[in-house]
Amino acid sequence: xxxxxxxxxxxxxxxxxxxxxxxxxxxxxxxxxxxxxxxxxxxxxxxxxxxxxxxxxxxxxxxxxxxxxxxxxxxxxxxxxxxxxxxxxxxxxxxxxxxxxxxxxxxxxxxxxxxxxxxxxxxxxxxxxxxxxxxxxxxxxxxxxxxxxxxxxxxxxxxxxxxxxxxxxxxxxxxxxxxxxxxxxxxxxxxxxxxxxxxxxxxxxxxxxxxxxxxxxxxxxxxxxxxxxxxxxxxxxxxxxxxxxxxxxxxxxxxxxxxxxxxxxxxxxxxxxxxxxxxxxxxxxxxxxxxxxxxxxxxxxxxxxxxxxxxxxxxxx
Amino acid sequence: xxxxxxxxxxxxxxxxxxxxxxxxxxxxxxxxxxxxxxxxxxxxxxxxxxxxxxxxxxxxxxxxxxxxxxxxxxxxxxxxxxxxxxxxxxxxxxxxxxxxxxxxxxxxxxxxxxxxxxxxxxxxxxxxxxxxxxxxxxxxxxxxxxxxxxxxxxxxxxxxxxxxxxxxxxxxxxxxxxxxxxxxxxxxxxxxxxxxxxxxxxxxxxxxxxxxxxxxxxxxxxxxxxxxxxxxxxxxxxxxxxxxxxxxxxxxxxxxxxxxxxxxxxxxxxxxxxxxxxxxxxxxxxxxxxxxxx
Amino acid sequence: xxxxxxxxxxxxxxxxxxxxxxxxxxxxxxxxxxxxxxxxxxxxxxxxxxxxxxxxxxxxxxxxxxxxxxxxxxxxxxxxxxxxxxxxxxxxxxxxxxxxxxxxxxxxxxxxxxxxxxxxxxxxxxxxxxxxxxxxxxxxxxxxxxxxxxxxxxxxxxxxxxxxxxxxxxxxxxxxxxxxxxxxxxxxxxxxxxxxxxxxxxxxxxxxxxxxxxxxxxxxxxxxxxxxxxxxxxxx
Numbered sequence: 001x002x003x004x005x006x007x008x009x010x011x012x013x014x015x016x017x018x019x020x021x022x023x024x025x026x027x028x029x030x031x032x033x034x035x036x037x038x039x040x041x042x043x044x045x046x047x048x049x050x051x052x053x054x055x056x057x058x059x060x061x062x063x064x065x066x067x068x069x070x071x072x073x074x075x076x077x078x079x080x081x082x083x084x085x086x087x088x089x090x091x092x093x094x095x096x097x098x099x100x101x102x103x104x105x106x107x108x109x110x111x112x113x114x115x116x117x118x119x120x121x122x123x124x125x126x127x128x129x130x131x132x133x134x135x136x137x138x139x140x141x142x143x144x145x146x147x148x149x150x151x152x153x154x155x156x157x158x159x160x161x162x163x164x165x166x167x168x169x170x171x172x173x174x175x176x177x178x179x180x181x182x183x184x185x186x187x188x189x190x191x192x193x194x195x196x197x198x199x200x201x202x203x204x205x206x207x208x209x210x211x212x213x214x215x216x217x218x219x220x221x222x223x224x225x226x227x228x229x230x231x232x233x234x235x236x237x238x239x240x241x242x243x244x245x246x247x248x249x250x251x252x253x254x255x256x257x258x259x260x261x262x263x264x265x266x267x268x269x270x271x272x273x274x275x276x277x278x279x280x281x282x283x284x285x286x287x288x289x290x291x292x293x294x295x296x297x298x299x300x301x302x303x304x305x306x307x308x309x310x311x312x313x314x315x316x317x
Numbered sequence: 318x319x320x321x322x323x324x325x326x327x328x329x330x331x332x333x334x335x336x337x338x339x340x341x342x343x344x345x346x347x348x349x350x351x352x353x354x355x356x357x358x359x360x361x362x363x364x365x366x367x368x369x370x371x372x373x374x375x376x377x378x379x380x381x382x383x384x385x386x387x388x389x390x391x392x393x394x395x396x397x398x399x400x401x402x403x404x405x406x407x408x409x410x411x412x413x414x415x416x417x418x419x420x421x422x423x424x425x426x427x428x429x430x431x432x433x434x435x436x437x438x439x440x441x442x443x444x445x446x447x448x449x450x451x452x453x454x455x456x457x458x459x460x461x462x463x464x465x466x467x468x469x470x471x472x473x474x475x476x477x478x479x480x481x482x483x484x485x486x487x488x489x490x491x492x493x494x495x496x497x498x499x500x501x502x503x504x505x506x507x508x509x510x511x512x513x514x515x516x517x518x519x520x521x522x523x524x525x526x527x528x529x530x531x532x533x534x535x536x537x538x539x540x541x542x543x544x545x546x547x548x549x550x551x552x553x554x555x556x557x558x559x560x561x562x563x564x565x566x567x568x569x570x571x572x573x574x575x576x577x578x579x580x581x582x583x584x585x586x587x588x589x590x591x592x593x594x595x596x597x598x599x600x601x602x603x604x605x606x607x608x609x610x611x
Numbered sequence: 612x613x614x615x616x617x618x619x620x621x622x623x624x625x626x627x628x629x630x631x632x633x634x635x636x637x638x639x640x641x642x643x644x645x646x647x648x649x650x651x652x653x654x655x656x657x658x659x660x661x662x663x664x665x666x667x668x669x670x671x672x673x674x675x676x677x678x679x680x681x682x683x684x685x686x687x688x689x690x691x692x693x694x695x696x697x698x699x700x701x702x703x704x705x706x707x708x709x710x711x712x713x714x715x716x717x718x719x720x721x722x723x724x725x726x727x728x729x730x731x732x733x734x735x736x737x738x739x740x741x742x743x744x745x746x747x748x749x750x751x752x753x754x755x756x757x758x759x760x761x762x763x764x765x766x767x768x769x770x771x772x773x774x775x776x777x778x779x780x781x782x783x784x785x786x787x788x789x790x791x792x793x794x795x796x797x798x799x800x801x802x803x804x805x806x807x808x809x810x811x812x813x814x815x816x817x818x819x820x821x822x823x824x825x826x827x828x829x830x831x832x833x834x835x836x837x838x839x840x841x842x843x844x845x846x847x
Contacts, residue, residue, distance in 0.1 A: 290425030
């Protein structure tokens with residue numbers, strides 16, 4: 001059993017992508033599956049910062065949201081083609097990540113969480129006020145991409161299943177990138193920052209610079225998720241930038257398993273599926289999710305996937 | 318825009334002080350809880366909201382504002398007692414993030430619980446009769462209630478300062494924030510101290526809620542922007558310092574108020590700009606240091 | 612090689628010669644830890660300078676010290692708890708050998724793994740390589756501290772009470788290890804157990820109340836009247 005798990009670990013990107021290829025058939029409808037892909041990527045980006053580096057940000061909505069807005073604005077105001085919009089969104093979110101990161105890194109310890117929350121709220125206000133570009137309170141509408149031309153083949157983006165696989169292509173690419181980073185020497189350094197900053201610095205690592213690099217990488221990945229969301233929904237709701245969306249990332253990551261590769265996806269899937277089911281019985285979803293989250297924090301801090309991995313591996317000497 | 322006279326500036330500054338008064342109370346509550354227990358209370362805004370709703374409820378029930386002012390911190394503080402005992406206590410020693418995450422989840426529960434109990438529309442709490450109207454303070458007319466806010470906050474801050482500096486329990490709090498081991502060795506139940514300090518911080522949050530209630534719409538979501546503002550104040554002032562909470566709270570309030578005079582669209586942003594400046598120049602906060610409260 | 616330095620609280624100016632083993636001793640509260648923190652880069656001195664290999668390094672950031680060849684072990688064990696013992700050392704070795712790299716799989720960098728194994732063997736932790744560092748016994752963790760310090764190939768090794776909390780057998784083993792290491796590099800050792808260091812060090816510096824009380828060879832220091840007075844009743 002353990003050997004199987006180790007084999008899968010070493011080929012984790014392939015394993016996850018294979019699973020995701022089959023995923024739409026496990027879900028009641030494709031739109032939910034697409035949502036899970038997008039928020040799964042969002043949670044993966046967040047996990048890079050929180051689970052692996054140990055930095056708890058409450059402002060990640062700024063990257064999801066700005067990625068959505070920049071991509072959306074490129075399509076709506078600039079009539080840019082879809083691939084340019086995705087690039088614009090990702091780059092825009094990365095730039096915001098750099099600015100936020102430069103300020104947030106200066107806040108040590110507990111202040112970091114507070115500062116990221118505050119800075120993200122600042123980004124929210126900016127986009128809210130710039131309503132000529134962003135649509136303000138009503139969000140940005142009309143992000144319509146109906147056909148995607150790829151190597152001469154025209155793909156119907158409106159068809160949910162086609163859309164799912166196109167989104168999956170990007171998610172797979174991002175996952176490959178994240179996996180490479182985590183397996184690289186730099187990936188080892190970011191874990192030392194989580195484990196013991198003083199020791200990391202004493203060993204010769206520039207902790208502040210490491211944190212900034214991870215922050216920016218995290219922003220880029222969440223920004224990409226945002227661009228995909230804009231294209232998927234055809235609108236960018238102002239809520240994308242709100243504190244509660246940042247909270248989604250935190251919850252999904254903890255529910256799934258921080259510091260594990262597949263955990264964030266599990267968290268996103270469970271969260272969104274549960275939301276889908278619970279909201280058909282009651283509108284008090286926030287009460288349910290808050291309570292579930294509290295239970296996990298108290299009793300299952302490793303999350304679902306993290307607990308499974310721990311249970312499988314616990315015979316290790 | 319009209320003419321900006323000195324009088325207008327002064328009035329706006331005093332309005333900023335009134336706004337800042339609420340920030341001061343919130344920051345003190347946050348700081349108490351963090352300084353003593355090391356917990357960043359992400360539910361602080363939710364308890365503020367709880368206090369506002371409790372205020373509406375008791376005021377509606379008794380018709381007496383002063384009585385409600387007394388009841389609210391007691392009831393909200395009682396909720397705080399239960400929360401610390403049952404939810405936060407098991408997480409000590411697991412690292413700074415866990416209690417934070419727990420209070421974050423708690424905020425969801427509290428907000429939704431209020432929605433269930435009181436509906437989503439929200440309430441308007443009228444200003445109590447004795448405090449209605451405006452007073453001529455020499456440079457112009459200023460709302461009586463806001464003057465009351467400033468006075469009430471000053472009284473509360475003074476009472477807290479006396480409590481922490483001059484009483485035995487306050488000494489225990491200061492010692493416990495420095496070194497819990499010593500307090501234990503002296504035979505004092507540190508668990509009880511944590512419980513009471515947490516409840517005190519929450520009670521203050523609740524009290525600031527009812528005090529603020531006449532000045533804004535009482536809705537289940539009112540705590541969210543308040544949470545953000547409290548964090549800004551905390552970053553500006555530094556955690557663990559009463560002086561820091563007071564100065565930063567007033568500063569943020571005044572900055573907001575003056576900005577809304579000159580450039581109203583920028584008012585929300587102005588406090589973030591202030592925070593960014595502090596982060597660049599003095600990242601630990603104006604009065605920031607770790608450990609002792611006071 | 613010359614180092615010169617002033618302590619924040621009072622004046623201590625000391626120089627350390629290359630490839631010697633020097634001990635800094637003194638009763639608790641003498642300022643040893645402050646001194647250690649200044650020369651290891653954890654504290655910036657209020658006055659005075661720190662000079663290494665002819666270069667003024669006062670105020671350099673902590674991470675620059677290891678890169679310059681100054682490594683330290685902490686008095687309170689500071690390792691990477693959830694990482695395996697092997698990974699602890701491997702990532703420390705990596706600092707020296709691998710440039711900033713976000714795409715190469717680190718498992719392919721076998722020279723790092725080999726070097727880590729060598730270091731583990733040197734400190735006697737080869738058997739524990741796969742266990743999480745948090746699960747090691749206290750004495751083993753102290754050895755891991757040393758391995759982490761050695762990983763950056765230091766010219767100067769700073770050890771802050773390396774035998775703290777160790778059993779007598781472990782202490783002897785640690786002292787033997789230190790003597791071996793001192794042959795190839797400069798070692799400065801902070802200890803408050805005077806007996807331990809007298810037999811092995813070439814030079815001893817005694818601090819008291821933040822001031823330099825005495826310095827010289829172990830015999831000179833042992834014979835020093837002031838030192839005797841300060842340590843009277845402390846079991847020299």
